[in-house]
Amino acid sequence: GQQLNQSPQSMFIQEGEDVSMNCTSSSIFNTWLWYKQDPGEGPVLLIALYKAGELTSNGRLTAQFGITRKDSFLNISASIPSDVGIYFCAGQWSGTASKLTFGTGTRLQVTL
Amino acid sequence: DVKVTQSSRYLVKRTGEKVFLECVQDMDHENMFWYRQDPGLGLRLIYFSYDVKMKEKGDIPEGYSVSREKKERFSLILESASTNQTSMYLCASKSGGYQPQHFGDGTRLSIL
Numbered sequence: 001g002q003q004l005n006q007s008p009q010s011m012f013i014q015e016g017e018d019v020s021m022n023c024t025s026s027s028i029f030n031t032w033l034w035y036k037q038d039p040g041e042g043p044v045l046l047i048a049l050y051k052a053g054e055l056t057s058n059g060r061l062t063a064q065f066g067i068t069r070k071d072s073f074l075n076i077s078a079s080i081p082s083d084v085g086i087y088f089c090a091g092q093w094s095g096t097a098s099k100l101t102f103g104t105g106t107r108l109q110v111t112l
Numbered sequence: 113d114v115k116v117t118q119s120s121r122y123l124v125k126r127t128g129e130k131v132f133l134e135c136v137q138d139m140d141h142e143n144m145f146w147y148r149q150d151p152g153l154g155l156r157l158i159y160f161s162y163d164v165k166m167k168e169k170g171d172i173p174e175g176y177s178v179s180r181e182k183k184e185r186f187s188l189i190l191e192s193a194s195t196n197q198t199s200m201y202l203c204a205s206k207s208g209g210y211q212p213q214h215f216g217d218g219t220r221l222s223i224l
Contacts, residue, residue, distance in 0.1 A: 042116075045214060050210055
């Protein structure tokens with residue numbers, strides 16, 4: 001199946017720095033989702049976006065639904081060590097069961 | 113909060129065994145999904161169900177079957193386990209429309 005292009009593939013940053021990652025698609029979606037996955041755990045939903053142009057925050061996280069409906073970005077401000085993990089974007093088109101198309105993931109590592 | 117519970121976190125089985133992975137959700141969601149996650153391949157959809165006793169194949173259904181006799185429970189069955197089915201298995205559920213999928217903690221399955 002299709003995977004969305006997510007960049008960067010991995011990031012190594014210092015605690016306190018801001019992080020930005022993005023996700024692009026060749027097709028449009030009507031929902032964009034961002035998940036975080038810790039090693040050995042299942043993905044946890046961070047932010048859901050439902051409208052083109054929408055900007056949504058969840059604590060230090062901010063995500064935007066691209067105006068073309070083909071992209072989304074996630075920013076993390078003032079990173080802390082527990083931000084370490086893999087971040088996945090996912091696009092959803094409302095239809096039968098609304099299957100997800102996932103990004104390739106961004107691995108974030110934070111140093112003190 | 114949505115709770116998706118997978119019956120085992122770790123499971124070791126032998127080649128040729130019939131293996132059952134169980135998933136239960138407590139939010140009366142219509143839709144449930146089974147994925148496997150492998151390094152470099154991302155999350156791949158095996159099967160999904162949009163109602164009791166209804167099921168549809170995902171991207172990689174070969175070697176698997178599913179059962180949904182009750183709304184809250186979705187079972188993944190490996191009819192005759194093989195070593196190439198060693199993987200992390202993730203269950204997810206969602207309500208209808210634009211609502212996001214919520215994942216369980218995963219089952220790391222090893223087939224020896």
